[in-house]
Amino acid sequence: MSTGVRSNESQEEPVSARVRAEDRECPLSTAMSYVGEWWTILILHDCFDGYTRFDQFEANIGLSSSMLTSRLKALVDSGVLVKRAYQERPVRHEYVLTDFGRSLRPILVAMAAWRNAQLAPEDRAMILVDTGTGREVEPAVIDTATGLPVSDPRFVFTAGPAAGEQMLERYRRGNGR
């Protein structure tokens, strides 16, 4: 799990997302292989709100049980959740976030904040609050060095040290910048 990618699998080998992510060696693609699916985001949302059980996910999200089974399995396989029996006879499981899974929360927050920023405060259906003060949080994605929002045009993507040929080509002179 050091690379953060799905570890095992049955004998079958589908998972187009994984292949695409590695082929592209791009952090965005890798991130998409984790949070690029509706159900995954919705399940994570539930988890961040403290829900842990199959029927809770099913009720909150409203997906079919077979889909939920397969999504949960994928999340466990990829190290985002762990499945744990919390009682025997009958055996009952709970699904809880790993540290790795918790690390995804800022992405969800950024997405929710993006949408809420388009709405007047009184039109927001879900908000982030500071339990210390009770006040609504206004999240921002910033550069930790300067504190500036990353939407500032001075910040641009470019090839990193481990860039492959495709990535280098992408950032060679010639794009519209």
Added chain:
Amino acid sequence: MSTGVRSNESQEEPVSARVRAEDRECPLSTAMSYVGEWWTILILHDCFDGYTRFDQFEANIGLSSSMLTSRLKALVDSGVLVKRAYQERPVRHEYVLTDFGRSLRPILVAMAAWRNAQLAPEDRAMILVDTGTGREVEPAVIDTATGLPVSDPRFVFTAGPAAGEQMLERYRRGNGR
């Protein structure tokens, strides 16, 4: 476009994502209807890097031309891109980000930052840099009031003023918190 949701459409009415987003009245779902697809993220990435043309997207992303056509159309319909002829005879178009489209960039940055944080600096294939200083940016999602990262457990989601029954139910006493 004030609500940021797709405006028009041909006579046909597919777009399952839109329906789901509105039904759920959840900012995460709405965000997912915009950035929940691989191709959309990849196209946006290209746009943020200054690419504007059909063949550039095709070469960088490697998707089929028919898919690219339909993804671009969706992005134009949803107000993320505008299609503009930059020359006549033969007519050639470019696709450029609207302000609304540009507002999505922090989400992409948060995703890339999430992945890069798992890698040693020398293992990163793509990074964000400050063109002022030339240094790599370490982005963070923070609360603008306190400056604390939103990963801090004091920050939690809860129902907002416009929460509907489903959202209220979700945050009533009873989840695992």
Added chain:
DNA sequence: CAGTATCCTGTCCGATACTG
């Protein structure tokens, strides 16, 4: 309740061919 297994439909998406 907590799932698993099976079926079936719609849609994603690449391949191919065509147009100005």
Added chain:
DNA sequence: CAGTATCGGACAGGATACTG
């Protein structure tokens, strides 16, 4: 080059039925 139209296979995902 910058697309559009059509075809067909693979798979996502709901509905339903079954199990301990």
